[in-house]
């Protein structure tokens with residue numbers, strides 16, 4: 001117990017430091033801010049992507065992957081924007097910006113980061129599909145759903161980066177058990193995510209989601225928050241092996257009720273997430 005307390009103390013003091021924030025280049029940060037604006041400047045987005053060759057090639061790789069593959073190869077950002085639409089390119093750009101922060105050579109951290117990446121992408125894809133399915137476009141929920149899903153658990157990433165750092169610097173002798181780390185993440189990731197998305201200067205709705213996606217009380221008029229809460233629950237249930245009692249809890253949840261989703265609607269979301277997961281597991 002004492003050992004665990006020592007790890008928690010070191011971790012929480014490390015996570016407050018700037019070098020525990022997922023690194024984003026200046027260009028990526030500006031691009032992310034532009035994408036999350038109320039009316040993003042799509043010419044600006046194209047210019048920002050094009051000014052970063054590594055990002056451009058990463059985006060084109062995703063655009064040509066099994067997830068998005070059309071009949072013909074996409075070779076330029078402009079072509080990608082014309083073919084897939086600026087909204088999809090914004091989603092792909094967010095995907096490309098964040099993916100590298102989920103990579104590590106440390107095998108213990110890698111297990112957690114990989115699971116977190118698949119979870120984040122699943123919530124992003126599931127939320128985006130559900131927003132369109134429910135026709136939530138009136139509140140701009142569709143355009144914000146993918147990135148909100150992708151970023152909702154960024155606090156967990158901060159904790160993993162901090163943990164890897166304190167282990168590397170020998171401030172802790174061993175990693176905690178999987179159980180202890182999962183508990184730590186559960187307890188601290190929402191607040192950490194809230195701090196990070198605020199630090200990244202994202203609009204309020206994004207950091208509100210990071211903070212309130214697990215709370216008992218939440219703003220029941222915030223459709224984007226409700227959507228992410230619901231799809232997050234669905235993804236956790238799928239990760240836990242689809243226990244019938246968890247399905248029942250989701251079907252009767254406040255979120256499903258507020259969105260007017262029946263058991264069939266929830267099953268459809270699960271099918272979409274499952275088929276997307278098969279594809280992005282092959283994309284890497």
Ligand SMILES: [Fe+2]
Nearest residue numbers: 152153213214
């Ligand atoms: Fe979470």
Ligand SMILES: [Fe+2]
Nearest residue numbers: 119152153232
């Ligand atoms: Fe989550």
